[in-house]
Amino acid sequence: GDHALWPPEKAHMYFHRYKNNRDWEENNTIGFYSHGEWIRKAEKQSDYGGRIGDAEEAILRMLGNLVRKNPTLKLRIFPHPRELKPDKRDEMHAHYAKCIGHEAFEVFTQPGGTSQHFAKAEIAIAAFSTILYERLYSGYKTLIGNMFIFEFPMNQSALNSICFKTEAELEEMLNRFGNIDADSFFALTGLVD
Numbered sequence: 001g002d003h004a005l006w007p008p009e010k011a012h013m014y015f016h017r018y019k020n021n022r023d024w025e026e027n028n029t030i031g032f033y034s035h036g037e038w039i040r041k042a043e044k045q046s047d048y049g050g051r052i053g054d055a056e057e058a059i060l061r062m063l064g065n066l067v068r069k070n071p072t073l074k075l076r077i078f079p080h081p082r083e084l085k086p087d088k089r090d091e092m093h094a095h096y097a098k099c100i101g102h103e104a105f106e107v108f109t110q111p112g113g114t115s116q117h118f119a120k121a122e123i124a125i126a127a128f129s130t131i132l133y134e135r136l137y138s139g140y141k142t143l144i145g146n147m148f149i150f151e152f153p154m155n156q157s158a159l160n161s162i163c164f165k166t167e168a169e170l171e172e173m174l175n176r177f178g179n180i181d182a183d184s185f186f187a188l189t190g191l192v193d
Contacts, residue, residue, distance in 0.1 A: 024122040024140070027179050029074045031121025032063060033114060033129050036080030038095050039088065055127035057099045059145040062167040063125070064100035066174065073174075075105040076121055078114045078131075123177060125170075141185045143173055161189040 037053035067073045083092045097103055108120060115134050118124075123141045126132050135142045147165045164170045177185050186192045 024119050026074070027122055028072050029076055029120065029122045030063060030067075030174070031076050031078055031108075031124035032060065033078050033124055033126035033131050033135075034080045034083060035127060035129050036083045037127075039080075039082050052128050055145055055147050058147055059125060059127055059170075060096065060099035061101065062145075062170050064102060064105075065167060066171055067100075067104050068102060071104075075100070077105055077107045078117070078121070078124075079107060079109070081113075084109060122179075123174065136191065139182050139186070141177055141182060143170070143177075145170070158191065161191065 035052050035056060037056050041053050063075055067075050077096055079092060082088075093107065096105060096107065108117065110117065114131050115138075118135055118138055118140045121140075123143060124132075124135055125143045125145060127145050127147075132142055132144060142162060144159060144163045145165070146163045162173070164173055177188070180188075
């Protein structure tokens with residue numbers, strides 16, 4: 001597909017919202033940004049084979065374990081638009097419950113698209129999504145689960161500091177980056193530029 005531009009091409013649509021206010025609403029809110037790969041797979045529309053679907057399921061399993069271990073974490077799923085079709089709701093909930101391993105999560109369904117709701121997650125996590133770049137560009141804490149290698153549309157090395165492959169790495173990052181302000185996060189990760 002098209003490589004994301006830097007700044008992201010839709011930045012003008014949401015950047016003004018975050019220019020002066022990059023605070024999240026609630027500490028310990030972990031957002032998972034879905035690529036909807038399980039539906040694409042079911043509808044045989046995936047461009048990526050199983051890789052993103054496998055990565056998404058692996059990340060959800062890790063998050064499920066970490067939430068079980070640390071109940072102060074609140075896991076919030078941000079579905080892809082195709083997952084929000086009314087006839088998919090039950091299937092979607094079942095999919096997430098199965099991957100996460102329990103019901104201690106919520107699915108965010110307010111209209112407006114994920115880029116309008118960055119403040120709803122202190123730290124967001126995804127396997128692959130252009131929303132990651134939009135979120136980083138807007139100054140929000142973001143981690144990438146790249147257990148399967150993807151071609152990123154920007155310099156991979158710049159992102160190494162926010163990529164994890166194992167549950168231990170994810171847990172360590174959540175501990176290190178949780179409850180610190182965005183400026184500290186961008187300084188610690190070397191992503192200031």
